[in-house]
Amino acid sequence: xxxxxxxxxxxxxxxxxxxxxxxxxxxxxxxxxxxxxxxxxxxxxxxxxxxxxxxxxxxxxxxxxxxxxxxxxxxxxxxxxxxxxxxxxxxxxxxxxxxxxxxxxxxxxxxxxxxxxxxxxxxxxxxxxxxxxxxxxxxxxxxxxxxxxxxxxxxxxxxxxxxxxxxxxxxxxxxxxxxxxxxxxxxxxxxxxxxxxxxxxxxxxxxxxxxxxxxxxxxxxxxxxxxxxxxxxxxxxxxxxxxxxxxxxxxxxxxxxxxxxxxxxxxxxxxxxxxxxxxxxxxxxxxxxxxxxxxxxxxxxxxxxxxxxxxxxxxxxxxxxxxxxxxxxxxxxxxxxxxxxxxxxxxxxxxxxxxxxxxxxxxxxxxxxxxxxxxxxxxxxxxxxxxxxxxxxxxxxxxxxxxxxxxxxxxxxxxxxxxxxxxxxxxxxxxxxxxxxxxxxxxxxxxxxxxxxxxxxxxxxxxxxxxxxxxxxxxxxxxxxxxxxxxxxxxxxxxxxxxxxxxxxxxxxxxxxxxxxxxxxxxxxxxxxxxxxxxxxxxxxxxxxxxxxxxxxxxxxxxxxxxxxxxxxxxxxxxxxxxxxxxxxxxxxxxxxxxxxxxxxxxxxxxx
Numbered sequence: 001x002x003x004x005x006x007x008x009x010x011x012x013x014x015x016x017x018x019x020x021x022x023x024x025x026x027x028x029x030x031x032x033x034x035x036x037x038x039x040x041x042x043x044x045x046x047x048x049x050x051x052x053x054x055x056x057x058x059x060x061x062x063x064x065x066x067x068x069x070x071x072x073x074x075x076x077x078x079x080x081x082x083x084x085x086x087x088x089x090x091x092x093x094x095x096x097x098x099x100x101x102x103x104x105x106x107x108x109x110x111x112x113x114x115x116x117x118x119x120x121x122x123x124x125x126x127x128x129x130x131x132x133x134x135x136x137x138x139x140x141x142x143x144x145x146x147x148x149x150x151x152x153x154x155x156x157x158x159x160x161x162x163x164x165x166x167x168x169x170x171x172x173x174x175x176x177x178x179x180x181x182x183x184x185x186x187x188x189x190x191x192x193x194x195x196x197x198x199x200x201x202x203x204x205x206x207x208x209x210x211x212x213x214x215x216x217x218x219x220x221x222x223x224x225x226x227x228x229x230x231x232x233x234x235x236x237x238x239x240x241x242x243x244x245x246x247x248x249x250x251x252x253x254x255x256x257x258x259x260x261x262x263x264x265x266x267x268x269x270x271x272x273x274x275x276x277x278x279x280x281x282x283x284x285x286x287x288x289x290x291x292x293x294x295x296x297x298x299x300x301x302x303x304x305x306x307x308x309x310x311x312x313x314x315x316x317x318x319x320x321x322x323x324x325x326x327x328x329x330x331x332x333x334x335x336x337x338x339x340x341x342x343x344x345x346x347x348x349x350x351x352x353x354x355x356x357x358x359x360x361x362x363x364x365x366x367x368x369x370x371x372x373x374x375x376x377x378x379x380x381x382x383x384x385x386x387x388x389x390x391x392x393x394x395x396x397x398x399x400x401x402x403x404x405x406x407x408x409x410x411x412x413x414x415x416x417x418x419x420x421x422x423x424x425x426x427x428x429x430x431x432x433x434x435x436x437x438x439x440x441x442x443x444x445x446x447x448x449x450x451x452x453x454x455x456x457x458x459x460x461x462x463x464x465x466x467x468x469x470x471x472x473x474x475x476x477x478x479x480x481x482x483x484x485x486x487x488x489x490x491x492x493x494x495x496x497x498x499x500x501x502x503x504x505x506x507x508x509x510x511x512x513x514x515x516x517x518x519x520x521x522x523x524x525x526x527x528x529x530x531x532x533x534x535x536x537x538x539x540x541x542x543x544x545x546x547x548x549x550x551x552x553x554x555x556x557x558x559x560x561x562x563x564x565x566x567x568x569x570x571x572x573x574x575x576x577x578x579x580x581x582x583x584x585x586x587x588x589x590x591x592x593x594x595x596x597x598x599x600x601x602x603x604x605x606x607x608x
Contacts, residue, residue: 006023006024006048006049007023008020008051016049016051017059020051020055020056021062021063024063025063028068028083029083033079035079035080035081035083036081037079038076038077038078039069039076039078039079041076041077042056042057064077067082125445125469126138126469128440128443129444129474129478130445130477130482131445131470132399132444132446132465132469133447133466134466134468135332135468136469137468138468138469141391142334143380143383143387146380146383146384147334147375149380150371150372150374150375150380151371153371153374154367154373154374159370162370163369164366169357170363171196171197171364171366171369172369172373173193174369174370174373174374174377175369175372175376176193177373178373178377179196179376180192180196182377182382183328183376184344186304187303187311187314187316187326187328188314189314189316189326189344191344194350194351195350197342197343197350197354198340198341198342198364198369199342199364200339200341200361201339201340201341202299202327202328202329202341203229204339204341205329205341205342205343206229206233206297206327208343208353208360209297209327209343209353210230210233210234210237210239212352212353213261214233214234215238216238216239218237218239218240218261218262219241219260219261219262220234220239220240220242220260220261220264221244221251221257221262221263222234222241222242222243222244223245223246223250223270223271224246224453224458225272225273225452225453225459226243226246226264226272226452226454227264227272227299228451231454241454242256242257242259243455244256246270246273246275247275249276249278249281250266250270250275250276250281251265251270251277251281251285253284253285254288255292257288257294260292260294261294262294262295263289263294263296264296264297265277265296266299266300266301267298267300268300268301268312269301269303269305271299272423272449272452273423274419275414277312278312279312279313282312282313282315283318285315286315286319286323286324289323290323295323295324296315296319296323297324297325298314298315298316298324298325299327300314300326302419304331304389305389305420324345325344325345325349326344327342328341328342331381331384331385331388338368338371340369340372391472392420392467395420395467395470395471395472395475396419396422398467398472398475399422399465399467399475399479400422400525402475402476402480403422403424403479403524404523405569405570406479406480406483409426409430409490410427410597411425412425412526413524413525413526414525420466420467420468421464421465421466422464422465422466423462424462425461425462426462426463427461430461431489432449432461433450434489435463435489438489444478446482447463447464448464449462449463449464476571487590487594487596491592494595495587495594495595496589496594497578497589497593497595500580500582500589501580501582502580502581502582502583502587503581503582504580505580506560507559510557510579513581513601513603514533514555514579515535515604516533516534516535516603516604517533517603517604518530518531518533518601518604519532519586519601520600520601521597522599527543527544527547529541529542529544530542535604538552538554538555539553539554539564551567551569552566552567553566553567560578561578562576563575563576576591577590577596578593582598584600584601585598585600586601
């Protein structure tokens, strides 16, 4: 046996014994070690691989027990000749003629709809330096040690006996118990074991619900903009989709929902705008469901990331008529490898879902369900969510402040309700689609929003930014690069200092105007900031009256420009602007003489 066939990676996560076994099994299965081949002695192979002889002996013992090799007395160790060999195939080339294959398959495939989501799938997103993409997660967020511990417990003898011999249709009873007593109780939901069904995540849940409840005879009310994946499922069922607009409180509830048989909502963090539906609007939706006789599918997206305030109770928890189907999944940070979700509904509907699930895949693997059950029961899930809340809140605030402090054009973002995304509105004349494409060329990934609309022509001039995929220390550099690109794109389109409307303030005039002035400045997230420029060169600022966020700093005038430095705000760095007075507003121009912001000013009158 040639040493070159076994290469050991000393930096691998797999130990040396496992690596040696893998290489030998691969060699035997592929025919590199033909049947009857004599293998080196344990001592000889250990010397060749520079490992302990005991390591090789352990591998040989395992392979002997499994029948891969045999030991002949006084002759040595040989590859068994009773194992199935890899097939030789027909000799046809691995390369196939694509045209010929199309002729075979084109009339046989009955479903050829390409989802709108395919228009912006980014399998290599992690290669970009600044990925502001929602739903992707950097590896630092995965609870590796805790998941390993839960996995070990799920592989104990007692646990294996339970999940390996479980009912062909039933979910793991331990996971059902943990979902009911730990996840649902926090959402105010009381559910019996027969009212919960485990799924392969939210998309799988929505697929099964659409299969049972939607067809061409049903009108489904959907948020506009809304979850394009759910819309695609409804289109597949030929259901009629009624687009109901979203405002700052989520889905608008009015008589236009009359005639719907089903209404789909994402109330905790509306997909995609991230606004939250208040309790009053939730109750109004339930009242409308009774009045107009429709069911409600509540997709509780990011329900556990309302770190800005107490989360509203789930609509399902307020439902006294049994009309709400509740859909959720374990945190999306687990989803790439462990996609588990669940549906909560009346037992009658759950029974029908279970029958449908049986025709698809019986149930999600019970070993994964048991691992998740231990993960919940040991408190690891709650600890992970607290850590995630802290990390993601920090990232989101960092993004908010970066967008507020570094502007190339006036931007507005969605209200502060937690979550992991911002819905960023740009001026009407700003070409968002071109901007998103150019940003990607500069290493910054943003999400276009047209696919969230039933009619792309009605899409707002927005883009979407998420923080799950980008470490906090990369957010400010990413926004800086974004702002540089914005300023380059809008050159010639925005007001310039050389052709400005208003009075360009310089020297003594600038000093006199700013000294003692009060400036009312609207932050990118809509909060009003009041700044007082004191005559002694200090300044104070505070956000809206109901906020405790305050800061102080210094200001000065140096010939043509106004300089300011906050103690905390604006990253405590000094900023310099050319200032133009236009009526009761001042305009800020950067070093390139482009306008970057404006604010209302109240000039101090020393005689009053």
